[in-house]
Amino acid sequence: MRNCRILHTVIEKPCRNCALSNRQCTYAIRDRKVTVTESYLKQLEGGLLAAKSSGRSSRRISSDAVDSPGKQPIQEPDHNFGRRSYELLGENSTAEHFVSKLKEIRDLKTSPGGQGTRLDSLSITDESELRVSYPARYEYAALKFDTTCRSHLDYSHVYLLIYRLDSTCTFRLPPYPYVVHLLEQFSIYLGHDWHLFRPQTFHQKLHHTYMTVDSSESKDRAWLCKLLVVLALAESVDVGRQPEIKLDLYDPISRPSQNMPSEYIPIPGQEFFEQALMILKISYENTTVDHIEILNLIALYSNQLNRQKAAYNYTGASARLCNTLQLHKVSASIDCSPAEREHRKRLWWSTYCLDRMTSTFTGLPPALEVDQTDLAYPKQAELSPDETEEFSDADFLTARIQLTIIQTRNLKSVSHIGLDDAQDIKTVLRPSLQRLESWRESLPAHMVSETGNDINERTRSLPFKRSLANMHLRFNHCILLLLRPLILRQVACIFANETSNASQEDLEYINNNCLKSARLNVLIMINVQSAGLITRLGFMENMHLFTSLMILCLAMSVNARRPGSFKETPDDIKTYQSGKGVLTYMMKCGSLAAKGHLNMLKEVEDLGIAIATESGGVDPDEGNQWDIEEWVTQLFESEDMLGSCGLQNCT
Template sequence: MFRASRPKKRAIACHRCHSQKIKCSGEKPCSKCRAAGYGNQCNYATRDRKIRVDESYLEQLLRDSEELHERRHRSKQDLPLQQGPDTDDDATGNDEPKIQGSLYGDKPWFQVHDASILPLYISEATCAAFATRLCQCLSKNNTPTLYLPKTRYTDESTLSSLQDIDTPWPTLVSARLMVNTALNHVIPCFHLALKKDSLDMLQGVYQRGDFDNPSIKCKYFVLFALAEAAQAPRATSNQSPVPGSAYFSRALSLINIIPERPSMIHIESLLLIAYFCQFLNRFHSAYIYIGSALRLGLSIGLNHNVPETQDLHPIAREHRIRIWWTIYTFERFWGAKSGFPMQIHDEDVHVDQPSISASKAYPDQFADGAYQVAGIELSRITGDTSAEIYCRKISTEKFLSREQRLLTQLKQWLQSLPPHLRLNPDGTSPKHTIHMHLQFNFCVILTIRPVLLHVLTLQMKDQYNQPASPISPVLVTLSETCIHAARHSLALCVNEWTGGSFAKYGYTFPAYLCSAALVLMLSSLLEVGDPSDLASAETAMEILKNLSLSDRLASRDLYEQIRRVHECLLNSPFPPPSLATENLNVQTLNPPSVDQGTATGLLQLSGHPQYPVVPSEDLSHLILDSNVPYLTTEMALHQQNMQDFLERPDVNFGLLDPVGMFNDFDLAISMSTQSPPY
């Protein structure tokens, strides 16, 4: 017999039935309320049932709730390490959660050195800013560490005084030697002028006696300045100006007026001036001159191909192309090292890449086009790194996803290199090839080093009586790759130093040394690193110290940075294990079977006691063993863990987004917002 199902009986009555003490049917509305015409007023009391749960589960819920509340609170307030104008984050009334693109908060970092001078913008992409973060992290008793101002540069008064000095043209023989020296110093790293045409024009200047043409004089005086800087001996007087400064200051006085119809020689001069600014440690000036060259190049359409119908000689056509890409490369390299944003975007560039066939057809005019193409692509990745890792734009993409994409691009760049641009296994690679691989390593370090600082803060939590956080395998993999890049860069730089081919007055090699040393100092503290890396970092510091004893202005600034970090590290509450840091250890092993890209023949710095010890004071007398292997960054990128990270389609390894990445770091050091950052 079929029995109709009864409605589910509610355990409680509605308010009306309960007050009248009558039986309630339990529906909503119940039958009594419907019959009385009170269906819209039929309500039931909210029932709070008691259930049994484990106490540990409740405690975990409370911890999660507190952590989420603190994270939201910190993301809306000024970070302790930031100084900037007061703004209302919620002024728009938009409650939608945001993901900040910057690793260090949403306020720009300004430093005031003198009340009469405009505040100086400090970019998080610079080595000085990274050194500051590390010093602050290592300081005792949460002591603020001030930003070290960059005061070691040739100032305007010095350049003005040099303009009053009579600087004559050298003899023709000397001038030809100096132009050849200058062009060989920058080629093939950068295409700044046509080599044969420049020498032919110089010959014509002396034959005609045309020494007062301002455009011609400006170009050649900067070339003379570059030659003097490149030929300078290792030791000079502290009171003497940077070699080439007199020629450089005269060139500056000849290029003050911006032409309405620019010529190629004017743009060449701007690029040469920007290049020489590194010797004077004047990076803001270099950025301005590069910007002027960029805008003048846009005004004459260097970013476009000249139609084939135009009657333009192949040399002139290729020269236009290469000058444009030099502007592009300068803009990204100088911007990345100084932390300035890109001024030209890839979608605005419509010109061909340098021609390899032109290099073969006109070898006396153009350097290897393959090197030019590789340098352009590396500069593009460098610019992307600054824009993706250190920008302040709002991004919905996870930080690790950006890391993955950039490292994938770097790996593809490395795989695409032709054999003659790889490091030779016998350790005899050309200087410009070593420079390119150092730039590659720098880009890897620039991409990953914020992760290293994050790993350090996770490891330091127990020092501040906070619960320690586990370090995920992907963070370990990224950290190891960054450390490998630093070790490889240091080995390349030491090899250049001991071989006598180190650019003494330039910025690039000292900058590579500094970036590697900072990572290795940090590595000596990390469980994923090695305490012996501190000895390697001290080797870099020793080289910079030697360079800083004379007027190597950039080296003096960089040496002071890593010296301060070294001092903070040794005085920190958790210094690395004690090492014989005054010793430099050279590892001599039989070479393994490696790919062509492996940089054997290079010096390996290690703290292992079984290797022969050479005092750091005798660094210049080191004899390099051509059979010394070294783990290169290329090998590190091919490790299985890194391969898994790069090939994973959806990177989601826990919370490592910019909003929360350094909140624990800021909380741990408890920096005062009234103290300027280092």
């Protein structure tokens, strides 16, 4: 009864109201005031946070994972520090987020009061907090298209053909020989990684555009837009110089680019790209596969400009068009020719891979899921010899698709990791590594590469070498994304002066796989550069190289602090310096992604010194096993290495 909730001064059992209603009589009891220590309250708070984290992890464990019923709530703040800092990292795979977590570990440990309340604040109990706690900040190329409403964009370079689709849309095309050269570059660097369009059909339309007066192609917005973006991509990867045509000085479009302020000098391919965006027009009620091709190409070039969010949004729009045209369904292409069916199938798979790639780079949700399609993998058995010329090697695209699917599954598995190192290695990391190893073992013989030395073999074509390098860069990057969080946990344990509960054998297995993959990726990039196949703006190359250099740096730092954690080689420092030289080369060639990655790498190097020199709980004898001054000198003595690589005078 309502009156029974009031504290009675005279206790009567039962009270009159409860007696009349035949109910049990209850009384409110006043809380007692007791005195407890602050440390006891912090201990309770730490246990509550650990219990909440453990409960959420257990609710999200996938069906193929094994629960760990023996886990106990962690009470001590220092011990929680090493594990909670890793929590939920697998859900955000961006490099910026990983570096921010490294800095957070160091800052919370070294700040005043870091042993107490600040350490507890590291726990993230709400996923939304994780997304806004460190928004990715990076420098990207600004476009005139972002701010101008003018339909005519004026540039300093000179082109031979000037097209006017209507009274408000004017653009220029370069000389035909230069276009042919750019298409060769496109084929070498990008032609075999995905299926972006049918090359023979593309060349036929190009020929008609230049050689046929008043051709239908010269009035086709979609085709001209696609052509311009392909030229932009080709120019962004071409290591040569753009040809110039000098006209009379009174011609307004022949003004020398030297008079332009440096901030207005366009990035390679940017002029073509801006013109393509200017004429881009998609009728979403009447879309075609051409529009999907265009959006995929635009997304790829946006990455070259380090416009990561733009690339993510363009691939998302492309994915929507795939759904609109039902490209993921076999039945939607049943009336098409064999070549058209293969084209639509490969286009969907390529869009799926690009969607997953941009999702991984930005840490945002993807648009396509593999379980929505009933398509088979690419093949060429049903095609005639002439139709086969429209498609690249099916094995390369199939291998990339399979690797993307495995990476998607692995990243989901990593997001379910709890707080138990031994259990996580057993139920998540080892099975995920085995999936990747199975993929590598199933590769056809001509696609196997152990060290990247295959890139320098003269018997193989340039497109094959470049595709082979890209494939294995991506494979090793998948391993790094999978195992990188455990490296973060070990760094956190060093600052928290704790040790993992995993066996030494398990830790060595994980650490050595991670370090080996990082080392191989750096060596591949060094070989790519020495073979003259490095791209000037390559965003994906940047990402693979930076992640690998970061792991190399952290591995050497952890080894300096806890010898034997990683199996180093005598050449690791030299490899690190050479790889950093390649990244510096790309930055000097205008890559904004390389510039951002070098800035983050400097932060990682500073963190590496802090890791190696952390003194809390060090065995007195352990500190004599390595010379920190010599190690730092070797690690960051990059100028001599840059000179030996011939990278100082990059233009």
